[in-house]
Amino acid sequence: MLKKRIIPCLDIKDGRTVKGVNFIDIRDAGDPIELSKKYVQQGADELVFLDITATIENRKTWIELVTNIAEDVNIPFTVGGGINSVEDVRNLIKAGADKVSINSSAVKRPELINEIAQEFGSQCVVVAVDTKFEEDEWKVFIHGGRTPTTLKTVDWVKRAEMLGAGEILLTSMNNDGTKNGFDLDITNQVTEAINIPVIASGGAGKLAHFKDVFEQTKATGGLAASIFHYGEIPINKLKNYLDAQKIAIRK
Numbered sequence: 001m002l003k004k005r006i007i008p009c010l011d012i013k014d015g016r017t018v019k020g021v022n023f024i025d026i027r028d029a030g031d032p033i034e035l036s037k038k039y040v041q042q043g044a045d046e047l048v049f050l051d052i053t054a055t056i057e058n059r060k061t062w063i064e065l066v067t068n069i070a071e072d073v074n075i076p077f078t079v080g081g082g083i084n085s086v087e088d089v090r091n092l093i094k095a096g097a098d099k100v101s102i103n104s105s106a107v108k109r110p111e112l113i114n115e116i117a118q119e120f121g122s123q124c125v126v127v128a129v130d131t132k133f134e135e136d137e138w139k140v141f142i143h144g145g146r147t148p149t150t151l152k153t154v155d156w157v158k159r160a161e162m163l164g165a166g167e168i169l170l171t172s173m174n175n176d177g178t179k180n181g182f183d184l185d186i187t188n189q190v191t192e193a194i195n196i197p198v199i200a201s202g203g204a205g206k207l208a209h210f211k212d213v214f215e216q217t218k219a220t221g222g223l224a225a226s227i228f229h230y231g232e233i234p235i236n237k238l239k240n241y242l243d244a245q246k247i248a249i250r251k
Helices: 032-042 063-072 086-095 104-108 111-120 153-163 184-193 207-216 235-244
Strands: 005-013 016-021 024-030 047-051 077-080 099-102 125-134 137-142 147-152 167-172 198-201 221-224
Touching (some): 005 032, 032 047, 077 125, 086 111, 111 153, 125 153, 125 184, 153 167, 184 198, 207 235
Parallel strands (some): 047 077, 099 125, 198 221
Antiparallel strands (some): 005 016
16 A cells, blocks of 8 residues: 655745635745755655746746755656656756646646656656536646636546556645535545545645544645644644554655
């Protein structure tokens, strides 16, 4: 059985870490390099960096920032935002990223998943899925949660897996930033539908929320932002708690 991973997520805007609620009301959360160093020291298993305005502003994730992160971080990290081609991925990997996360570009051109997997291996490709429950259905949204699509979430993750995705980063927009807990319903639906690892995201607010998502779904990772950024739950405290709950974690 895969050990569960604790993964801080750093949303990057204008070179700073930011955090919002339900994908809006963005506020500053600190310097990404300093936060990264802190999370490494606390025992984070991986890090995710998302340039949240790269797609809508039609520009590339900052290679310079990725290079700086790679110099200071010795755990795997994933980079996403504005990635549209194999060449974009090559530049990010060259700068030090271990994996890339694609979202809007994958929805617009699904073959990109396969192209990246063929070039760098499936383990390099994380397909991020921003999903929202509307009109009795879980649907996929793109452009940082701004644009709805007609894609049903479970159908899309199945296709992403078939095309070569190595992992799904699943964010419930309904729960994002609310601190009311991960959405166990859609996490369950997705983890039951596919055979690749799924990182649950959106809604973590207390220690028990991680216990719930790991015990009640097959998610292999729990991702959070504000509770780590603002020091509400130190990662080492969370890991000690999960270990005491007999949940298999990386130590």
